[in-house]
Amino acid sequence: MCLRVEREKLEHLMYFDFATFADSSKGRKNYEEQCDMRTIFQRDRDRIIHSKSFRRLKHKTQVFISPEGDHFRTRLTHTLEVSQIARTIARALRLNEDLVEAISLGHDLGHTPFGHSGEKVLNKLCKNGFRHNEQSLRVVDFLERKNDRIGLNLTEEVRDGILNHSGSDVSSTLEGKIIKYADRIAYINHDIDDAIRAGIISEGSLPKELTSVLGHSSSERINTMIGAIVKKSYGNPIVEMEEDIYEATMELRKYMFNRVYLDSVVKSENHKIDRLLTELYNYYDEDIMRIPTDHLNIYDNVDADKEDIITDYIAGMTDTYAIKQIKEIFIPKGWS
Template identity: 80%
Template structure:
């Protein structure tokens, strides 16, 4: 009895013809024997969840740096919210929910400490630039290791979705396109929630013309945005949002940039982050032997230069580890008798 085959047959019954089917995957870079229980996309999901990079997301900033409250989002909780939203959309559109889940869980594995502020610093310091989507792909292709393989050896569809989840890139699958919407829906709404909790904005300060369309609460807005995608896309080989809802969503996103992401308190923390990560970057660039041997041992090729090695190491740090390194390296230790 092969339960994977049964599941693959079930996909062809439940999903629309333009969905991405697990038994038609473009495959992996290195061929592997298939699992008797799980489809290829389910295996990818499990590999991501069990990776060290996934576990580190719980100590990486989403927007608010080193929040003292227990209820502010981290990169991990953001990832889980993206997964939930993405799976709801995929299930409603009768697309491949397993593929959506795998992409969503892996989309931010390459994110730096201190959120997009950290990404901006590395992008400035590294001569070839730094984009977290590309780094997430590098994590699953190269940086994650096990006794069996270099990287996680994920399917091409998951790799493509991870790479193209943000920016100008466009995923090849409809499931990958879902993640770009799910990511945006998640961070707009949970950042509003966190900004209200931090006292930067209030629920009453949200533009009334937008809340009239999208809703007054986080759950109402998320439901409106998801429904806008389902209404526009159901039964069609597209993933798009209704025009009115899309325009209101993008205007709300711009409101967040103006009032939250560019807030003076938030920006003042970015100055500190830039100094901290610049000091770390220069410290390791001066002498690569300062980097742990287990990280240096990954680079037994001539493809990677010193900037690659250092930026990979720093990007993999959590907020807490980065601050610990700064303390250990640059702050003198007191003597006691």
């Protein structure tokens, strides 16, 4: 008995006809034999979870750089919250949960150290710019290595969802569209929670005209936002949020930009991050051979310019590793 085939049959009973089915996947760039137990999307999910870039997310900043306390979100906990929200939506809408989970777990693999502050620095330094969603796709397509395999060789549907999860980009699957909503729902609400913990705002300072619509706690707001997607989209080949809830959500997001993301406390370390990553970039730019051999070996027989190599290396760093490199490179031994 092939358990994968049984699961593929079950998908057609569980999901609406407009869902993305594992047995109808566009497949991988490089052909592989199917697994007897797992569907093609389940294998993608597992490959992402077992990747080095996924493990590094636990030491990458979400919003608050080097926060004091164990309860602030990291890029990894953000990713897990996105996955939970996305699976809840997918299950309610009878869409493919395994595809949704794979995309959500991989969507931020290309994020830089120090969160969006680091992303802005690399975007400034790179002549072609830098976007974390594009880098996430580069991670799964090229940078991750196992044995003789280049990249994770993921399905086209997962790759599409990773690339198109942010900005004005639109995924070609309904499951990919879920991730954009889940990402926004997750970061708005957990960033409110972290900002309250940091003393930047309080629950009572949130605009009452928004909390009266969305809810007076994180769990209430998440439930309202998810519910608005399910009510608007259930039984239809769309993933959209009810208009009044969407407008309130975007107003709350705007509030967070004005009161938290652009807050002087949150931004107080930005100039240091700019200097730190710029110095690192220039150091490797002066001599590419300063980058460890195991990273340089990735580009054997590949036409890559120096900027790509340096950007890949720095973007892959955790916060702690970047700081460690700065200390080793620029601070004399014996100095603290």
